[in-house]
Amino acid sequence: MTRLTILEYPDPRLRRMAVPVARVEDHHRRLIDDMFETMYDAPGVGLAAPQVDAPIRLLVVDVSDNNNDPLVLINPNILTRSVPGTMREGCLSVPGFFEDVDRSHEIKVSALDRLGKPFEMQAEGLLAVCIQHEMDHLDGKLFVDYLTELKRSRIRKKLEKEQRQRATPKPSRSPAL
Numbered sequence: 001m002t003r004l005t006i007l008e009y010p011d012p013r014l015r016r017m018a019v020p021v022a023r024v025e026d027h028h029r030r031l032i033d034d035m036f037e038t039m040y041d042a043p044g045v046g047l048a049a050p051q052v053d054a055p056i057r058l059l060v061v062d063v064s065d066n067n068n069d070p071l072v073l074i075n076p077n078i079l080t081r082s083v084p085g086t087m088r089e090g091c092l093s094v095p096g097f098f099e100d101v102d103r104s105h106e107i108k109v110s111a112l113d114r115l116g117k118p119f120e121m122q123a124e125g126l127l128a129v130c131i132q133h134e135m136d137h138l139d140g141k142l143f144v145d146y147l148t149e150l151k152r153s154r155i156r157k158k159l160e161k162e163q164r165q166r167a168t169p170k171p172s173r174s175p176a177l
């Protein structure tokens, strides 16, 4: 398995609309395994394929305490939403920032599993929020889009600065004389 690079806001690749998976194949299952490794390593509780530069409608989630409840959703579709609520969210593509977002806290979803078999499930609480957050990534949407313009631009500027600092090689030390 390979640990993948997670794209960070404001990378324009995070804004692409992801395309449905026509047929679930072995290369998708390899991507799923790599995405779980990347997510557990980060660590995070959800990761969508567009975040690792694969613009397809596929996401992985594990909200368990011990990383032992992996869930794969391919071409997910929300059938019903209920119980409005607010939860503090973060995102592996927006590292270091956590903000309150309003979402439904109970949903019913249909999707394909890693073998391409259709299924439906109910989700509530953190799992419901996490699935909706990851599904937003499939539509090029990020949790910062729910914030005010002012907050969003503050976050963008801070992350751009960090990204610039990471990209600039450290100057070699001059000899001490």
Ligand code: ZN
Pocket: 090, 091, 092, 093, 133, 134, 137
């Ligand atoms: Zn995210």
